[in-house]
Amino acid sequence: MRFALLCLSLVLSASPSMSEEALGVASPDEVARSGILQHILPRFSLKTGIRVVADEAGPMEIAASGPGDPVFQRGGTIYHLRIEDDPRQQRFRDWLLSDIGKRTVEGFQPQDGAPFSASFEVVAAAEIHEVGEKAALGEKLSLTHCGRCHVIGPQNRMNGLGSTPSFSVLRALPDWLDRFQQFYALNPHPAFTQVDGVTPPFDPERPSPIHPLSITLDDLDAILDFVAAVRAADLGAPLQFQ
Structure with a gap:
């Protein structure tokens, strides 16, 4: 023993x-x-x-x-x-x-019910309607600046962080526009985001913990155009309380 x-x-x-x-x-x-x-x-x-x-x-x-x-x-x-x-x-x-x-x-054989499959086609939740030139720019900017954490669409569906909501999920929220317009002020973005002419420079003693995200207000406007064209995810019916 x-x-x-x-x-x-x-x-x-x-x-x-x-x-x-x-x-x-x-x-x-x-x-x-x-x-x-x-x-x-x-x-x-x-x-x-x-x-x-x-x-x-x-x-x-x-x-x-x-x-x-x-x-x-x-x-x-x-x-x-x-x-x-x-x-x-x-x-x-x-x-x-x-x-x-x-x-x-x-290889798992359940005692009851259908087997599980790991081979399937995923239909992306973030379907995009036809977009104009400005929204197309917004899509590129979103992939460049936001795609390291968020799933933007089919292009990076395997690259976002699992704990971070996708753009299609955010688009389904009733306050999505406010969230995107003010994203640079919502945690954790202030620690690494600079919006030209809006946010103050980083404190030299507290630099960005990751590669900084730097955009202009015109960039943000293009991103908003793109997000407006994202098909919102189906989050189900709201909870009903008795």
């Missing part, structure tokens, strides 16, 4: 990832009941040494709609993985989207 405990201690000390706190991933009831998480999570942990467990309070979430990265499909539902800006969570996402991750998903 002592020898077994000693071996376990040596394994954990030699593998920092395994000794770290497990990452939790929440999921809808139909996913949790299917057993697919019990199939894929241990295989990911064995492959990478990063423990991921089913946990409704976890920082990662598998949801029946975007935003997030589409990872598998069952029936007519495409499930999306939402993660935070964390290297271990990004490793899990990348594994799920890899060939081995997809084969692992499709």
Whole structure:
């Protein structure tokens, strides 16, 4: 018994990832009941040494709609993985989207119901109506300045941060225009955004933590034209309170 405990201690000390706190991933009831998480999570942990467990309070979430990265499909539902800006969570996402991750998903045979598929065509939520020259410029500016965090449309649907709302989701909010007009004043944008003639220069003692985003009011106006042409995501009916 002592020898077994000693071996376990040596394994954990030699593998920092395994000794770290497990990452939790929440999921809808139909996913949790299917057993697919019990199939894929241990295989990911064995492959990478990063423990991921089913946990409704976890920082990662598998949801029946975007935003997030589409990872598998069952029936007519495409499930999306939402993660935070964390290297271990990004490793899990990348594994799920890899060939081995997809084969692992499709290798699961549920006791009840249809199998899961990791091979499907995603219809982008951010459909764009025909736009004019100004809105086309706004699309380019959005991809250049905002695409590193937000999904702008089909062009960068795999590049945005899972925890950051897409433009189509933001467009569905009733105050979307105010949000975009004043984005530079809304966190976390003030830390790295400069609007010519509007925002003050960065404090030399508190420089931008990332490559600064610098635009003009004309640029912002073009972005607003583009966002106005983005088809809003369907966020479902509002909650009804009794």
